[in-house]
Structures are given as structure tokens and as C-alpha cells.
Amino acid sequence: MQKTKRKSRISALKALLGILLAIVILAIAQSLAFSISEIFLNAGLPGAICNILAGILYVVLAFLGVDLFCRKYLKISREKMRIPGFRLKPVWVLSAVLMPVLVLLISLAFGGHWEINRFDTATTLAMITGAVAFYGLATGIVEEMIFRGLVMGCLEERFGKKIAVIVPSVLFGALHIIGNRLDFVSTIQLLIAGSIVGILFSLITCTDNSVWNSAIVHGIWNMAIIGGILHIGDGADSSSMFNFVLKNKSFLVSGGDFGIEASVISIFVYLIFCVLAAVYGRGKQKRV
Secondary structure, eight states: OOOOOOOOOOOOOHHHHHHHHHHHHHHHHHHOOOOOHHHHHHHHOOOHHHHHHHHHHHHHHHHHHHHHIIIIIIOOOOGGGTSSSSOOOHHHHHHHHHHHHHHHHHHHHOOEEEEEOOOOOOHHHHHHHHIIIIIIHHHHHHHHHIIIIIIHHHHHHHHHHHHHHHEEEEEEEEHTTTOOOOOHHHHHHHHHHHHHHHHHHHHHHHHTTTTHHHHHHHHHHHHTSSSEEEEEESSSTTTEEEEEEEEEOOHHHHHHTGGGGGHHHHHHHHHHHHHHHHHHHHHHHOOO
């Protein structure tokens, strides 16, 4: 018996326009969160409090934009875009912690030394709250709602799951080029690493039809690796509290101009968890 092909609910033009609008939602939510929190900072509110406020505003504004986008533009429920009620799977909470730990352990195996920067109490609190509330959890949540929710959802509605997994992942990697001064090799390295970790987040989202699991993995990764608490690279970062300076200065090990997230160390860890996500998802399908 011949299978009936599922009719697409949206046109190619609507899907592509939807992707652009989704990115605009992210940009507007981020700009407003920064602007509002800066008003309070200039009014004398401590930086640590402003960072928490910025994180909350970023998530709330983005969520309202996503909800409006689904209801008015797509006329599809948030659940259809894999943005259901908040719920986490323990396996992905554990994975979220293990990923940065593995990167650090492998980096230690390559050799190097520690350098610690000490800051005053206010600066330290601002760095910690920035890493946890904004650059960590808020950024992870918002980027997953946008890329693994709206962008992947629009593409899947029109082009199918394979395209929906690959395209947002490449786009996710490509957008990280913006604002960074990278040479050609570092750009290619970033595109490869960014695409692979994007595929990882997509696979995690698909296993339970929820962006929240990929959001916790993404958020804790950001918190640990790029938030300013820990820096791993071929040189110390004056704005980070703890620095592990790699003995091996190869761009493959250090990640080149972009940093450790684009290194072969991180790529190796991404691939390990891609396999875990694929096996976990396949096993879940068999149990259903």
C-alpha cells in the first residue's frame, strides 16, 4: 500500500519568512532586555541584580514573541513547535553537566597551567550572575526556543525533518561569526563546530519533542564555558575568573580565533553526545 505524503501546512515563502521573523524576535528581545536593565544600572541598581533582571526579561520577552508568532503568524500551537510546558529529562540534565566537565578534563590532559584573576566583590557577583542568569540560562533558553523551536519547526512543516535538523544547525553556527574577528581557518572551524553542536541540540529536542532539554544543555554549557567564570584557551582572559592556559598552542586544540568551543576537544565531546542523543531517540522510538 502506498503511503500518503503529509501535506505541508505552510508554503516555502511563509517558512523562510518565518525564519527571518524568528531571528528578529530574538534580536528585539535581547535589545529590550539589555536596554531596560541598563536603565536600572544607570539608576544605581547593582550590576548583579541588573544581570538577573536582564536574564528574566530576555526569556519573558522572547517567550511572548514566540507565543504571538505561533498563534498569529503560523496559526500553530507552541506544542507543535516543540515548545510545550516546562519539563526536563534527568538524562539531559546530567549530560548538561558532563559536557563542559569532559571538555575541561580533556584540556587538562593536553597540559597547561592555571591563572586566577581576582576581582572585587561587586564585580565578582556581576560576573557570576551574568554567567548564570543571562549568558547561561537565559541565552540557552531563548536560542533554543528560536532555533530548535520556531526555525526548526517552520522548516519541518515545509521541508521535512532532515532539512529541519541540518539547516538551523548550520545557521546557528554561521550567526556566531557575527561580531567576531576570525581568519579563514577559524571561520571554517567555527562553522563545523557550530553546525555539529546545533545538530546535537536538534537531536536532543527531537527525542522528547521539547526544546527545554536542549535549553538546559545549551544553558549550562554557556554558563560553564563562555560566561566568564572559566576560560580555556592558548592565553589567559583578563575578564575571566579562572583561566586554564593550554600548553599546546595549535589552533585545532585551542579553537583558533573563536576559542575552545570550536576546538577538536569540543567537537569530540559534541559528537559523543550526538551519538548518545541518536541512540536514546532510537531506543525511545522502539519502546513506543
